[in-house]
Amino acid sequence: MSKARRATMSDVAREVGVTAKTVSRVVNGEGPVSAETRARVLEAMDRLGFQPNLMARNMRVGARDSTVGLVIPDMGNPFFGTVAGGIEGAVRPRGLTLLVGSSEETAEGERSLISTFLARRVTALLVVPSADSDHHPLRAERAAGLPIVFLDRPPNRLTADCVVSANREGARSGVAHLIAHGHRRIAFVGDLSTLYTRRERFQGYRDALAKAGIPLDRALVETGHDHEAAAAAVVRLLARKDPATAVFAANNFAATGVVLGLARLRRRDVALVGFDDLPLAEVLEPALTVVAQDSAAIGKAAAELLMARLDGDRSRARTVEVPTRLIVRGxxxxPPTV
Structure with missing residues (x-):
C-alpha cells in the first residue's frame, strides 16, 4: 500500500485475511465477530493507520457536512476563543463547519481528538500543539492531501503550515518599554518552559536585557502556569531582599495572576507589562499595559492557508508570523521606587 494515501477497509481486510464485511462489522459494532478476529482487525487498523470513514457512513443515512477540525489546549482561555472566531468567520462563507475540541494541554488528549477528526474525514485539520506532542504520524495524512495547519506553536517532527505571533519581538518590545522607564530589576513570570511560546518570549526578555547591558538574574525568573501560581510567584519576587521593581508577565493567565498577587499585597508601585490583552484591562488601577496579539488575525491567516491548500496550492509548507503591538495604558x- 502506498504511504501517500489513506488506508482503506479493503487494505485492513487483506492484511488480516478476512472479508471487508468482517472489518465493517468491527468498525460499526454490527454483526457477529469472534473476539480473536476483532482483536486482529483492530491491531491491523492501528498498524496501517486506518481511520473509519464516519462521514461516508453519515452520508449513507442522509446526513451531509463539510467540516474543519480545530484542536485547542484550553476552552477557558479567551485567546483561543478569539482564534476560533477568526477561523470560523473565514471558513463559513466556503460552506465549512468548524468543530472545536480541547486537548487539555496533553499529548494524549491531542492524539485522541485528531483521531476523532480524522475518523470523520474532516476537510482540513487545525492544531494548537501541546508541549510534548509528536506530529510525525500525520505525515501520511498530509502527503495524501489533507490540509493541516498549526497555530500559535509549530508542530513537532513534521513540516507543515504554521501561523504564530511575533513572540520574541513582542516580548523584547515589552521589556524594553520597562527598561526605558528606568527599571533594571525586571522579573519574568511565564508558562512552563517546555512550551514554544514561553521559550520565544523568554528569549525576547533576554534580548532586551542584553541590549541594555543588564545581566540576566535567574532569581527573577518564575513560572506561573495558572492564576494562583503566578500570584504566588509575584509574592515571592517582592519578598526578596533585592525585589523586582517591574514584572513582565508572559501570557494572559500569568498577567491575571500577577495583578491578583499585587492586589493581595496592596502594591501599586510595581510596574507591569503583560503579553496578551485582558478583558477589562483598561479599568484596572493602573490600567494594564500589554503586548497584544491579534488572535483573530491568527485564526484568519490559518483559515486562509488551509483554503489555499483546498484550492490546489501545493507549494512548500510556510510559516506566517503575525505582528504584535504594544498598548500603553499606565x-x-x-518608574522604579527603590
Missing part, C-alpha cells in the same frame, strides 16, 4: 510606565 502600568508599564511607572
Amino acid at each position: 502600568s508599564g510606565e511607572m
